[in-house]
Amino acid sequence: MVRKGKSAWLLHDLTHRGPTAWLLTALLVAFYLLLYFTHFFTPVAHSLGLSSKWTLYGLLYTLAILAGGVHVLRKYRHNRYQVVRTSVVMFVQVVFAFSIPEILQFFHQPEYYFSYFWPLKFDDLNPSVVFHLPLFYALYSFLGALLLAPFLGVVFGKRWYCSWVCGCGGLANTAGDGLRHLTSKSSRAWKFEKISIHAVLAVSVLLTALLFVSYGLGSRAPALARFTYNFQTVYAFLVVATLSGVVGAGLYPLGGTRIWCRNFCPMAAVLGLVQKLGRFRITVKPNMCISCGLCSKYCEMGIDVRAYAQANQSFTRASCVGCGLCAEVCPRGVLRLENARSHAPQRASLVQIAPLASAASPSPGRPR
Amino acid sequence: MRYVIIGNGVAGVTAAFTLRARDAAAEILLLSGESDYFFSRTALMYAFMDRMSLRDLEPYERHVYAEQNIRLVRDWVTNLDASRRLLTLQSGSSLAYDRLLLATGSLGDAPDWPGLDHVREGAVHFVTLQDLQRAESLARTTREAVVVGGGLIGVELVECLVYHRQKVTFLVRAPWYWPGALAREEAEIVSEHIRRHGVDLRMDEEVAEVLAAPEGRVRAVRTKSGHEYSCQLLGIAIGVSPQIAWLRGVKTPPSLGRGIQVSSSFQTSLENVWATGDCAEFSANGQSLVEQIWYSARRQGELAALAMLGHQVRYDLPIFYNSAKFFEIEYTATGEISPSLPGAQTFFCRLPGREASVRITERAGSIIGVNMLGARWDHSIFERWIAEQRDMDYAISHLAEAQFDVEFGRVDLASVSGAYREWRARSAGTGSPS
Incomplete structure (x- = not known):
């Protein structure tokens, strides 16, 4: 289409997988490779007076969320849900994900992140870490992962975490907002996601179990200890560094903003399962959808929201992070995020409802 | 049985899927000269505004048509011969049908402005x-x-x-x-x-x-x-008008008025030919009626398919509703919403601090129309109130039930009830019926 001016052209190129997007991807991937696998940024951090490259990364990350957050707050200023949610996510990043760990270290306390939980923050339930923490932090680790997170997931859906608290979601929904439409909506991508995310969850649970067993047995099982150590190293390399960092954030300009959250994050997998049993759902206003597809286009999790909306089907999808953008972009106000008092399970899977739902449901025409 | 549908808009496509859902064996052909695949016409503006690609406008993934065994034909129809149940296509080929559905939609009106x-x-x-x-x-x-x-x-x-x-x-x-x-x-x-x-x-x-x-x-x-x-x-x-000009020159044109004239069961004057959606013209109480909105096309498409399958269908005009968006202002209408309705009383108020308003119209003690700007409302609740002949007091005191705003963003209805009380007092004072 027409794009007046160089800046408009550049912006479009960046957000539609043009050369600029590829260039940015290359830069981001290079950044993450240098960050995770080299000491390139250590002297940079030291020269800025920061204690490590991770502090530098945390600072950059927080700045990206703040700058993106200001942009998003302006863009969606008419939508109170977006304003409240974005403000919270910015606050959590600044306070819990950046400042408090630094302050704790200053007071010779453990560098502890209250906004992350197992299994996303894997070491939170790693016995050789958690059992050496002061009691308060250890209790928080266990209760947070095993009680608090799932409980809030039942009441509010996974959104309480994935789009209100988590830094990964925070970056996606602030700095990444202009790239959210790039997530694939195909049914193939959905199939892949269902396998991959639960596979990562299974691996992380297995690894945690092994860590506990190995910790319990101690020096009595040196082979297991070695195996577990290697397993842990591979997990850190593959899942933490590669999938959450290089792929998850590096490929934003090509694959959309939630590659990690959608396909790999074990925390999202747990909360997704909880969400299916809980109260959260997206309610569809009956017979109001005009099938325009903006909801699907701007779903960062690749959910074909339109398929539900045009079939008058309220729904709860495990992957939905409740960012609320489908409801925001809908030009007919068809969608509303809700914590329903009664659980309303989907009648059928997407494959079954599209596109025959209206024909299969009781006809409005009263054939006689 | 071979069903041929002319027009792959929302009426035609809904009809095709309805036919398939009820008749697994039927041969279904969907013709369009306009586009290869059904797209959401209401979303044309989002393509123009760069928010969607043309492909994004397609409500169904393309493989769905093959899965549903619906054959898509890209061509214009140039002739209709109902006596031989035969269509001629622009490409020169002919196409036989057993039952034909005309769902050709509307075109923009051409004005006669000088120059x-x-x-x-x-x-x-x-x-x-x-x-x-x-x-x-x-x-x-x-x-x-x-x-x-x-x-x-x-x-x-x-x-x-x-x-x-x-x-x-x-x-x-x-x-x-x-x-x-x-x-x-x-x-x-x-x-x-x-x-x-x-x-x-x-x-x-x-x-x-x-x-x-x-x-x-x-x-x-x-x-x-x-x-x-x-x-x-x-x-x-x-404005838009039914796309029927092409039918004037065919061998056996159906009876045409403003649109293709149909019975309440979507039958045209030709045997084995039905019409539905924007292009269909009904007559109700001596008045001609052409509905040209997305929702009516979808509903009519489904019902016309049932009629073609041999069901007894009667299209009763449902309670009207529509929606729109004027830049950022959302709009929801239900029932009779014309601003000048004889014998009706109208309560209107603006919501403070927002580009939003509420207008409810009542006649003989029952609400007949609700017209809402700026906030989000569930029209199906209004439909129910109109069908149940609720009065204005009921509507105002239950307005919260119909709210559909985003979380944290609900409009404050206290000002509406306040304005309503004043309005009631005023209309009681002037002696008009309550």
């Missing part, structure tokens, strides 16, 4: 995919645009052109914007909003003449008030 026939380039409608392509190709070389017609398509086209940073003049013949659906106070909210987007919105303006440059590109529009508005693009959005 328009000299315009070879620059005048566009905004209804079809081809209209979109024309508008897109013109946008490149347009600095100033004029859009004529104070309805929904007009404002959508205006929004697109504003997005492309054109200087837009919006000419409306009526004294206020969209008087068929909006009261003057509502139109003021909408007009102010449109103007705040930099649009030069002019009421009471009628086109007198269209002026073309020597090479044929539109150059300006002169109105009956004597103003001349320079433009390189002229958007014509004065």
Whole structure:
């Protein structure tokens, strides 16, 4: 289409997988490779007076969320849900994900992140870490992962975490907002996601179990200890560094903003399962959808929201992070995020409802 | 049994899927000259505004048609011979049918403005995919645009052109914007909003003449008030009419009026031929009725398919509802919403601090229409109240049930009940019926 001016052209190129997007991807991937696998940024951090490259990364990350957050707050200023949610996510990043760990270290306390939980923050339930923490932090680790997170997931859906608290979601929904439409909506991508995310969850649970067993047995099982150590190293390399960092954030300009959250994050997998049993759902206003597809286009999790909306089907999808953008972009106000008092399970899977739902449901025409 | 459907818009596609759901063995052919695949016509503006690609406008993944065993044919129909149950296509081939459904939709109305026939380039409608392509190709070389017609398509086209940073003049013949659906106070909210987007919105303006440059590109529009508005693009959005011109020349034309005349079970005057959606014309109580909105097309498509399958179908006009969006202002209408209804009383109030309003109309103690601007409402609740003949007191005190705003964003209804009490007191004071 027409794009007046160089800046408009550049912006479009960046957000539609043009050369600029590829260039940015290359830069981001290079950044993450240098960050995770080299000491390139250590002297940079030291020269800025920061204690490590991770502090530098945390600072950059927080700045990206703040700058993106200001942009998003302006863009969606008419939508109170977006304003409240974005403000919270910015606050959590600044306070819990950046400042408090630094302050704790200053007071010779453990560098502890209250906004992350197992299994996303894997070491939170790693016995050789958690059992050496002061009691308060250890209790928080266990209760947070095993009680608090799932409980809030039942009441509010996974959104309480994935789009209100988590830094990964925070970056996606602030700095990444202009790239959210790039997530694939195909049914193939959905199939892949269902396998991959639960596979990562299974691996992380297995690894945690092994860590506990190995910790319990101690020096009595040196082979297991070695195996577990290697397993842990591979997990850190593959899942933490590669999938959450290089792929998850590096490929934003090509694959959309939630590659990690959608396909790999074990925390999202747990909360997704909880969400299916809980109260959260997206309610569809009956017979109001005009099938325009903006909801699907701007779903960062690749959910074909339109398929539900045009079939008058309220729904709860495990992957939905409740960012609320489908409801925001809908030009007919068809969608509303809700914590329903009664659980309303989907009648059928997407494959079954599209596109025959209206024909299969009781006809409005009263054939006689 | 071979079903042939002409037109792959929402009426035709809904009919095709309904046929398939009820008859697994039928042969179903879906014809379109406009597009390879069904797309959401209501979303044309989002393609023009770069928010969607054309592919994004397709409501179903393409493999669905093969899975449902619905054959898609891209061609225009040039002849219909109902005596031989045969169609002739523009490509030259013929196509036999057992049962035929005409779902050809609407086209933008062509006005008879003097000078328009000299315009070879620059005048566009905004209804079809081809209209979109024309508008897109013109946008490149347009600095100033004029859009004529104070309805929904007009404002959508205006929004697109504003997005492309054109200087837009919006000419409306009526004294206020969209008087068929909006009261003057509502139109003021909408007009102010449109103007705040930099649009030069002019009421009471009628086109007198269209002026073309020597090479044929539109150059300006002169109105009956004597103003001349320079433009390189002229958007014509004065209404739509059933696409039936092609039927006038065929071997066996069905009975035509404003649209293709059908019975309440969608049957045309020809045997084994039905019509549905925008192009169908019903007669109810001696009045001719053509429904041209997305929702009615979808509903009619489903019912026409049932009729073709041999079900006894009677299309009763349902309670009207519609929705729209004027730039950022959302709009929901249910029931009778014309601002001047005889024997009716209307309560109207603006919501403080927002571009939003509530209008409820009551007749003989029952509400008959609800017209809402600026907030989100569930029209199906209003439909129920109208069907249940609830009165205005009930509607006002239960308004919260119909709210559909985002979390944290619900409009405050206290001001509505306050305004309503005042209004009641006033109308009691003047002795009008309560």
